[in-house]
Amino acid sequence: MRAPSVMRLVLLSVPLCSAPAWAIERCSFQGKPINLDNGNSTAKLTGTVRCVDEDTKKETHTVSFKNGKQDGWEVRRWSDGRAVEQEYKAGKRHGGFKRYEDGRLVETSHYVDDNEQGESLRYHPNGKVSRRVDRQPEDEKSTYEDYDETGRLTKAGCGLRSSWEAGLKDCVWKGPSPLVFFHPNGQKRAVIPLKNGRRDGVTELFDKDGQRTATHAYAAGVLDGVSTRYAAGKALTSTTWVQGQREGDETEFFNDGGKKQVVTWKDRQQVKRVEYFQNGERKHELVVTGDRAVESYFEDDGSLRERRNLLKGDFHNGFDPDGVTEAFFPDGGTERREHYVKGKAEGRRQVWAENGTLVEDSQWTKDRVTTRKRWNPDGGLVEDEAFHEDGSRKKK
Template sequence: MPFTKNTFPRRAAWASLAALSLWTCQAAYAVQDCEFNGQSINTNNGSETAGKTGMVRCKDRDSGKTEREYELRNGDSVGLSRYFRDGKLYKEFTVTSNGPHVGLEREWAANGQLVHEFTNVNGNARGLRRQWFDDGKPRKVEWIADNEREGAAVEYHASGQLASLRCGPKPLLLPHVDDGKLCGFGAASTINLYSSKGELRETSVLLAGVEQKSTRFYSSGKPELEEELQGTQRRETFYAEDGGKRREKRWDVSTRPALLLREAEFHASGTLVRERNFTVTEANGRKRSRLANESRFYLNGQPQSKDVYTLDGTTELRDSQSFNDQGKLRQQGRYALDGRYGDRPVGVHQFWFANGKLEEEDTYDSKGNVARQKVWDEAGNLVSDDELFEDGSRKAYKK
């Protein structure tokens, strides 16, 4: 599984998009004067552009600053296109005859620093893409493939600290970034990821592009999540901010997507209070996790309830048991699961006194109604044995 981790804030990206949209709207309302080979031209008049080949240059009428340059080929807007901000080159790309961008595309900051460069293939970025901060420091280096799993990316904060890393199936970013070393191709690598405030957010051990072990931290520096690869399984341990373990998960990562095998929940005291185990099933050629059993526990460590799930043909059944806080069986019975949330009692359901003697036994029909009910006293004496009917009436059961 390729390694992908990101702590880089998205707010900056949204701000950039908002700024671009605002600038585009402002530019749309500006009055432009355009020229071709030094002669004024009305670009909205097809007869003036028909058959022409060369560069059209448009300036803001009020400021006289260049706002756009684009290429005409036999009267069509095809080829090189440039946009300017305050008279300075901002963006450059090439347009094909059928519309999509193609070839090298670049963007500059107001100070003239190149901040974005990539290759466009029919409107989609492919291959190497690089981004810089306005001061020229690297911001992101990425290799974009048709499949994200075949790509790689490294992202930095303005401070130069590592913000995110996505490893590919092999080193892809040389000579700009030594992702072979970062991703552990050849020898295991330990990397640190930081927040925009310079706080350590994550430490990971990588081998051949696959995460072996990692720890994510709260801003306080205490662990928030630990992950470890163990053969074909990955274990996740979640912690509260006070340092206490609160949840665990175990996944089968040999398949895609990964399949959940076990999850557990813990009380603030550290006591296990819930555990769920899953079995892997396959239907229509697709594997999935199916809940096999679920247990809950009192804070004194005694079992509180246990549910076991099985299949009878296409019907899913749940055998349920509940216990008192001393670990003694209180009741048990079987349910047929009708739909996602409904269940229907089936078969014999039993209830016990605290002294361990049977208190009640209910036998359900196929519709989930009690057909027979036996009741005992705490001494173990049978009090009643009744047949029950749909209208709620009953009579003593005949042997």
């Protein structure tokens, strides 16, 4: 009499599958029961173990061994049409991989020495490829391509962890030029001219309604020339690039097309920034020369309101007042003049009334006032004080 087969209560589930189902498996090798969960049972095994569902008697699992290690195909099948097939060599995943849902092939891949490597494919329900990956040991040499259900390319690039779109830098596209990406509705998302597999010329980007959203000039796969962003057919920003670095003017526009801000770049540094009123007059200007800068504020009629001399901060990336700061009345007369050293008031501070009368004259040390005189606009003295380090007035 044949001995009864060993039963296995198995939770049938694989990644990316729906809710698991319970089943009892009976596994055997050459007609004899075997327990796949017991390593001693398979320690010297060569051949194929087959498992069936106790109720349906349908084959649910086959595992091939050689000298006690998995070698060949392992196949798992579920009653709902799911299945997974994995090839092994000397106990490691090595070779093909296939995954099915509802009896339909949804994914194929390839393994080398227990690591996924080479081409893998995923499929849409209609059988067309949805994603193609060529996985290489060096991630930056891996490539990917995504397609919609009609076979139109939606995305492609290099690197699966830190991704670069096709044609950028060293991500060479082996397909035809121009490289075209599509939105889900079939509208072109990007039209990318190529030369030797790298972006070269003006790339155009579009939204799902066909409106142009940007243009980028490239040379040998890096930004080189003018890049412009658009909204409702009007330019929002325009940036000049040289060999992948911003160099020259970066301009932001008002909706009416007028300049809103212009930032000038040189050697990766901002050397000038000008903000404008919508009437075209300057609003704010910062001009940088090495570690120093001059900052100016203007009224909307173009008159200068304030000018500050600045020095790059010791402990931050911004600038601090250093030197003379002056404020002006609308007629150009001086309203205030003060002196700073590395962000702190140091030296003389003077304030004038609109009629030109001096109304304050004070001395400062390390951001605190030491002496101060104040007058009425008609010239009458109203204050003449000296101060201690704690800010209290010295007694006369």
